Amino acid sequence: MSNWIDIAALEEVPQRGARLVKTPHGCVAIFRTAGDEVFALDNACPHKNGPLADGIVHGKAVTCPLHNWVISLETGAAQGADKGQVATYPAKVTGGRILLDADFLQQRAVA
């Protein structure tokens, strides 16, 4: 069973942008697309740990600001010829609020 916790209003994250959420085990980046979908991923590129939240968001992908790896927001997988995987977490928007699954974030510590 999911344990959704309210993080912030959707407007707090710019369209085609991202903000960070601090967790005991590092930062999670919350992305908002042009179509107002939200995605939660580890804020570290599989390449050189670049801060994905600082990248350019396009479609349902983000480009890492350090070396332009493109990461799918839906799957966390590196696109194109690059190989790598970023952890993704359940996130949703309900009533204009961004919700994350606290259980999932907890499991992160164990995983």
Added chain:
Amino acid sequence: MTQKLVVIGAGMASGRVLEHLFEGNADFDVTLFNAEERGNYNRIMLSPVLSGEKTYEDIVTHDADWYEANNVTCHFGTHVTAIDRQAKTVTSTKGTTSYDKLLIATGSAPFIIPVQGKDLPGVITYRDLDDTNAMIQAAETGGKAVVIGGGLLGLEAAAGLAERGMEVTVLHLMGHLMERQLDEAAGFLLRRDLEKRGITVKCRASTAAILGTDKVEGVLLEDNEGLEADLVVMAVGIRPETRLATDAGLEVARGIEVGAQLQTSDPDIFAVGECVEFDGQLFGLVAPLYDQAKVLAHSLMETPAVFTPKELSTKLKVTGCDLFSAGDFASGEGREDIVFRDPARGVYRRLVIEDDCVIGAVMYGDTSDSNWFFGLIRDKTDIADMRDTLIFGPAYQGGAPSDPLLAVAALPRDAEICGCNGICKGQIEDAIAAGATDIEALRSQTKASASCGTCTGLVEQVLSVTLGDDFVLPTAQPVCGCTDMTHEDLRRMIKSQELKSLPAVWQACDWKTPCGCHVCRPALNFYLLADWPLDYEDDPQSRFVNERKHANIQKDGTFSVVPRMWGGITTPDELRAIADAAEKYAVPTVKVTGGQRIDLLGVKNEDLPAIWHDLNQAGMVSGHAYSKGLRTVKTCVGSDHCRFGTQDSTGLGIQLEKALWGSWTPHKLKLAVSGCPRNCAEATCKDIGIVCVDSGYQISIGGAAGMDVRETSLLCQVATEAEVMDVVKAVTQSYRENARYLDRIYKWMDKVGLDWIQAQIADLDTRAALVARFDLSQTIYRKDPWAQQVVKSAPYIPLANLTLEAAE
């Protein structure tokens, strides 16, 4: 029964008639007379022979073997003096020859303006190989040439002579060059290109006399101006050569009158080529002559066809001058113009529209889409639906592919590829299928691109499309995978279609992705804010993180912070504030930069607004050390302290930095001002460098000291600081408006040419307009981003902190 066919004149038209006859196995015994001492060659290619790009051997169409193989009795260098229609004979210097059918193909004679001195040695016309050789010979000793006539032939002669090292002046009676094919604007561009090759052009110049005693020595104009000349080329026009026909009593108007079967008023006598007149029209270009030849061959073989004049187009065969004109391009009631200009690239396009059809087109500089426009004219296509983007060519119509190869692939089989020879794509494809797999084989089998040769590229593209991988042609590089357009296309669309937002661009330019990517978005964001400073709202989400967070991201995700130090000048108070900030925020590294600034490296994301606030309090603003925009103006101490300093280089540097800071440019922009030619500020490897001298300021641009190392090129020298300010602003604005995103000034300069930039700056009106546009943009963008960001610090701090909750 074999008939006797006598042909007078061995030019391109009669040559083509003979080819058709022999291909059709027609039963004729052919006797061919030619006043020139040779057979049929490709007269259109005389210009490349003159310029040295080809030799006579390259342009021979029918050699001795060909005549022999087809059993043609040749009398070259033999003038026909009379036709006896009763006896059905022709009289020549070699005697009398009888005919069953006679073909007159005497072509045209150059028009000689009736002025004093026209018969002097050294005055030549430009019609045949002998003329061409005479010009080549005259050019061997160099000297000065005057070409009378600024039409197609005259200009090709002028370019060829200039290529061979002569000092050439073109005299043209009308207000602009090639007035029958070009409008004034295209004529201007052509003139400019010719002048770049050192050719002097005088329009509205009427020749009064040709001067000289034993040989030509000069030309006198109506306004009494005298020009020295060792060679005078008369290329003012041609008239049909009709003497024989007139003497024989055939009906002759301006040319020999023929019907739709190319028959003259005598049923056994035919005429073809430049000597004929059909329906009041004369013909000078090769395409209709070839059409005539085909019809005439059919008439002789008694399978009559009908000649109908078609829409014509013109191209100039001067390497480097790309022009195209077709149809009727005079302005008039009910006619509308669509005009496109790209002065940076010297491109001009004009379409004349009447009743939703294109009836005329003039193109200069980029004629790559000319076939498509010509098709619209010829087919009278209704263009109402594509009118908005029509001028950009086929690539912008209804999602049609802009890859030239795909565009060629999409052409129907009956699309004309070679205008001279009337060869369609289907014929070329068939020839390729039959084994003609290179351009030479295609030429010999289909004649496509075998006449004027300007469609060679197109024929190669058909080859490439048909053959696939074996034939690779370079194509323009699109911006990224989201679009087929190049940066240049995009800038053009944004300006001409007044696209003022990202979605407007994506829509109008048929973006393949919903919101672009990390490659195109920053470029588009820049183009939009540079072109529409008042209308477009900067989109931080389309900027690289450095420009979004106003700091340079480092490999560990921390940032570097560089406060601005105007002209590299600082104070003890500023230094104290920087030292305090470095301690307060535990900055691990403090470094002096190459641009005379202090860099605080390793600042954490969430500390950025606070450290900026502290530096702001000490009077410092963002140094934009991260931006595609003005970075630094480096200076030396100049006349304030230095015993060599000629001017106040520090003061000027500070003024420049205060005027330019905050402006966004295609790539980073670094300046320096040195107080004397010893150049301690290293101004000559900057994007814009100023070196002070006793008499003023040398402004040079296009330096680099990165992956490429380049010395600047002198843009101009000015006397006052005020002029320096204007020139620097103007050149910066021109760079902002015209360069491709991520091109430094030196790359931009390589594309548009220093000449072009100099011309913009030298023209005081253009300079002032550029300065005004720069100043306008600065009213929006010359703001301290630190002060703005401090008040909205949200992006820098976490959205939520779950560390406590999770611990519970």
